[in-house]
Structures are given as C-alpha cells and as structure tokens.
Amino acid sequence: GDSVTQMEGPVTLSEEAFLTINCTYTATGYPSLFWYVQYPGEGLQLLLKATKADDKGSNKGFEATYRKETTSFHLEKGSVQVSDSAVYFCALNPPRNQGGKLIFGQGTELSVKP
Amino acid sequence: GAVVSQHPSRVICKSGTSVKIECRSLDFQATTMFWYRQFPKKSLMLMATSNEGSKATYEQGVEKDKFLINHASLTLSTLTVTSAHPEDSSFYICSASSGSQYSGNTIYFGEGSWLTVV
Numbered sequence: 001g002d003s004v005t006q007m008e009g010p011v012t013l014s015e016e017a018f019l020t021i022n023c024t025y026t027a028t029g030y031p032s033l034f035w036y037v038q039y040p041g042e043g044l045q046l047l048l049k050a051t052k053a054d055d056k057g058s059n060k061g062f063e064a065t066y067r068k069e070t071t072s073f074h075l076e077k078g079s080v081q082v083s084d085s086a087v088y089f090c091a092l093n094p095p096r097n098q099g100g101k102l103i104f105g106q107g108t109e110l111s112v113k114p
Numbered sequence: 115g116a117v118v119s120q121h122p123s124r125v126i127c128k129s130g131t132s133v134k135i136e137c138r139s140l141d142f143q144a145t146t147m148f149w150y151r152q153f154p155k156k157s158l159m160l161m162a163t164s165n166e167g168s169k170a171t172y173e174q175g176v177e178k179d180k181f182l183i184n185h186a187s188l189t190l191s192t193l194t195v196t197s198a199h200p201e202d203s204s205f206y207i208c209s210a211s212s213g214s215q216y217s218g219n220t221i222y223f224g225e226g227s228w229l230t231v232v
Contacts, residue, residue, distance in 0.1 A: 043226040099146030100211025106157045
C-alpha cells in the first residue's frame with residue numbers, strides 16, 4: 001500500500017545552519033505530496049505542497065521538490081531559526097484522491113539552538 | 115482564520131463515560147472528512163473516513179463500536195469515544211478538503227482535541 005518514510009529524529013541544529021529532512025514515498029501512480037509542521041501542543045499547519053513531478057513547493061524559506069525518479073520529497077531550508085523548532089511531517093494524498101485522505105510519515109522533530 | 119474547527123480543544127472525562135468531539139468546516143461543504151489520532155511524539159494515524167449521509171469507513175484495527183463517527187451534514191462530523199478508558203487518551207485531529215479531485219483538493223486540519231481519560 002501507499003506509505004511515507006521520513007528520516008529519524010530528533011535533528012538538532014544551530015541557528016543559521018542548513019536543514020535537510022529526507023522523505024521518500026511509495027505509491028501507485030502520482031500522489032500529491034505535502035509537508036506539515038506541528039508546533040508543541042498545536043495542530044498541523046500546511047507548510048508546502050507539490051502536486052506533480054518536478055514541482056517545487058516553497059514557503060517561509062522552506063523548499064521541497066517532487067522527484068518522481070527517486071520517489072522523494074526532501075525538505076530543505078538554507079538557514080534555520082530557533083522558531084523553526086517543531087515536528088515536521090511528510091505526507092501524501094493517494095493518486096485517486098479519495099477526498100483528501102492523507103498518509104503521514106512518522107514525523108521528524110527539529111530542535112534549533114541559538 | 116480557521117476553516118476547519120474542532121471542539122472541544124481539551125476535554126477530561128472519567129473512565130467509562132463517553133465523549134463527543136465535533137469537527138466543522140466553516141467556509142465550505144465537505145462530503146468527506148477524516149479523523150486521525152496522534153499519540154505523544156508519534157505520527158498521525160488515520161482512524162476513519164467520515165462520509166456525509168452514510169457509514170464511516172474505518173481503518174484496519176480501529177474499533178467502530180468504540181469510535182462512533184457521524185457525518186449528519188455537509189459541515190459537521192462528530193467522533194464519539196464510547197466507554198472511554200485511559201488508553202484512549204490522545205490527540206484527535208480531523209481534516210476536510212474543499213474542491214474536487216478535478217480542480218485540486220485543499221486539505222484543512224482542525225486544531226485538534228486533547229482527550230484525557232482519568
């Protein structure tokens with residue numbers, strides 16, 4: 001079945017460091033791909049998305065490119081801030097859409113130190 | 115502002131009682147909503163798909179008699195945890211999507227509901 005795999009956390013970085021969180025997926029066909037962020041004690045916020053191969057989603061300095069050939073959607077940011085500390089979830093919406101059903105990766109906790 | 119709203123945001127109930135969590139789409143009609151459960155420091159697990167006007171579709175391993183889902187209108191789905199036990203304590207999140215598979219769905223999440231069973 002469809003699945004998402006993320007790199008294990010926690011990831012600890014110093015402020016202004018470069019961030020990469022790896023995400024790979026397994027799906028039949030071409031799913032839509034998402035990154036969500038969850039701050040402590042809060043719900044989910046959509047960070048960025050891509051709906052087809054080679055699309056690049058970007059928001060707040062974060063970027064991810066939909067790579068069909070490697071079935072990946074790695075999240076990157078050039079210079080992280082303390083305020084970026086949160087848990088990041090990669091997710092896919094299966095190709096037949098199914099009304100917005102999402103399958104999530106296990107989440108990667110990011111901690112940014114001053 | 116929020117386009118999907120959950121209520122209550124936090125609830126404490128006694129073991130053996132039932133508790134209802136509401137999920138409302140505020141600016142659009144949603145024929146389908148989804149309920150997820152999240153354990154501390156874990157990912158979101160899809161529990162069920164809530165279908166307006168028909169029975170919910172439960173994921174494997176989710177007890178349908180324990181987690182009752184009702185989707186009586188195009189803007190409201192409810193999750194009732196029946197005969198709650200401490201192990202049901204968790205963060206429950208709903209989602210709904212606007213648009214269609216042809217125009218492109220936008221998926222919105224509620225703020226989540228913390229359930230503590232004592």
